[in-house]
Every structure is written in C-alpha cells, then in structure tokens.
Amino acid sequence: MRSSSYLTATLLASLPFAISPAAAAVDNKDPGRFVESLATTGFGVLKGSKAAARGQFRTLLGQHFAVDAIGDRLIRRWRPKVSAAQYQAYKAALPNFIIGTYADRLYDYADASIKVVRVQNQGDNAAVLTQVTKPGERPVNAIWSLSKVGGGYKVTNLTVAGINLAVAQTADFDSYVQRNGFDALIAFMKRRG
Template sequence: MIRKFLKTLIWLLPVFFLLPGSVRADSVSPDELVKGVTEEVLSILRQDKGIQSGNKQRAMALIEKKVAPHFDFSRMTSLAVGRAWQQADAKQREALTAEFHTLLVRTYANSLTAYRDQTVSFKPSKQTGDEVLVRSQINKPGNQPISLDYSLSKSGNDWKVFDVAIANISLVTNYRGSFASEVEKGGIDGLLKTLQEKNRKGVTDQPPAS
C-alpha cells in the first residue's frame, strides 16, 4: 500500500502549490507560503468535482495557471539533465526546458484526479545560504506517513521550487538516469527529440520513484 501511495503521491506534488490569487509569493516566507497554499489547495481539491471526475484539460489548465509560475523549470531541467546540460547551447536549453515543462504538467494533470483524503503536517524548515528546505509530511489513513520536502530559492522577489523530495527521493535526480541514457544514445538533440515525441503523443511518464 505504501508503494502504491508513493507512486500516486509523487505526481500530486504541484497541487500543494496552487497559489490563490490573494496570496503574493514575495510577501511571505517559504514556510508561510507552503503552509497557506497547502490549506487552500486541499480545500479546492475536496470541492472540485471536475478534477475529481477525471477532467484532464481542466486539471492541466489549473496547473498552468496556478502551479507553473511557482516552479523554476529551467533549474529543474538543468538538474535533471545533469552534466550534459553544459553541452547544450542556449536554444537547446530553452527547448529542453519547454518540453520538460510540458511533460511534467501533462503527467501531473493525469494524476490530480487521484487525490482523496490525504492531510499534511509540517516540520521546522532548514535554510542553507539562500536556499530553504520546507519539510512536510503526508498522512493517509491506513498508511505510514511519508515525508514531502520542497527546496526553494529566491528568484527575483519570488520564492520558487527547484526540487521536491518524497521519502528523501529527489524528483529531478530520478530523471537524471533516463535523461543521461538518451544523451548517450543521441546527444542533446536525441534527448530533445524523445521529449518532443512524448509530448506529441500525449505520453505521461510513470513516477520516477516507482
């Protein structure tokens, strides 16, 4: 059951960052941002019958509008690509970031409908330099709690998420192996082509931690 829950949960990460319009990311600390948004989002999901009934387009639109602005997709992509990122020119980096963004949004939206009765509790955050680790715990009846930690850094006046770890498993790090394999086979263009093909076909990835 824990394994099944983890596979579902890893694609529910962005729902905890659906920032309501009344909250400004630059007016609160990372802890306050995550806690406040979490409470708001859980309330939204419990009432949104469209997402609960499996409306993927509604879920994607919701993610693009409310989630995507609070994630640093460029940094996430560079972390996932790893050393090969240095091989990419500016145009390739831009294209990789756009395709990775699209892939994650589609995959996340495909799993938003799985939300049911999870609750969230928080632990003290940790700050290292200009980065903050906001630590939380996901609770589901009948299952052991699972840690869910957000890594944020300042981007201009805003705090943005550049990685998420579930049960100490990094989301971006888990992509690194498959991305490295694609680069080894076909270089940066080979990886880009693979991502473009997945997005063209509407493919959604399985959770990296599965």
C-alpha cells in the same frame, strides 16, 4: 524511462499541481506558510475537474516553481554539448512534459493533507519538512527545497521518502540521452506533453 517516470510521478504527487483563484492567498514570504498554503490550495483544486486542473498547471509552474533552474539541473551533464536551438527546444518542451507526465496521476492525492513539521532557513534558501497523508495510509515525509527569487520563495526540488526527485529525473534523462541522443529526448518530451 517508464518505471522511473512512474516513481517520479509518485514523488510528485506530494506537490499540488494546480492553482485556483485563491492563489493570491499563497504566502511566499515565509517558507513554512508558503508550502502549507500552496499545498492546501493545490489539493483543493485537485478535487475539481481534471481539465481545469491541467489547464492551470502551467500557471502554477510559472508562479511557484523555479522551472528554468530545475530544467537546467536535469541536463547539466549535456548542456555544454547541446546547441542553442536544442536548448531552446528543450526549455519549450519541459513545462508540457511535466504536465503530460504527471498531472493526470495526481488525482489519487486530492484528499491528501499536508503538515509542516520543521523549517530550516539557510540564507536565501530553505528546506521545509512536511508529512503528506492520504486517508487510511501512513504519512510520507517530503522535504521541499526552496530558494528566494524576486522577494518570494520558489520550489527548486523535492525529496520524498528519502528519494531526491531531481536526482531521479536527471538519471532518467541521462539514460535516455545516452541511448538515443538529445534530439530524441526533446521528441520524447514533446510526445509526452
């Protein structure tokens, strides 16, 4: 899982994984403004201390990401085979796993900028094409998949440079469970968190 997790972390780097008091300024009614304001706020917070950003990551996940839907998608193949207790343990471990796996790697992107290129509305869903640029590097395209939840948008997936983040993480989890079992996946997630 190490090399694939590193790739996933690189992909996640286009996401802002922290939130500041300016979070109220995140506009989740319009998909383009939502992605732009969320990224701007998040990249700004990444310029602060790692401890503060890491501590605020859980808030960001809860407010602006469809964590339950994402988590269910990652184990879709295994869901019918796991017990209710295993499922609850997985759901409890997921946010800390994300934080533990990715948060510290994002500081390389604190000085990145994001530009919304195009928004495609599809009913209650939207796809927002952006370009993420680190100074001195070529822009990387990122497509944010959004769904309207409770009157505002939430992030449901991300595709960066043509690589679908949910598909990559699902493959990692599937491989791990095939080799080690579902309980071992949960234990691994807890160690990473």
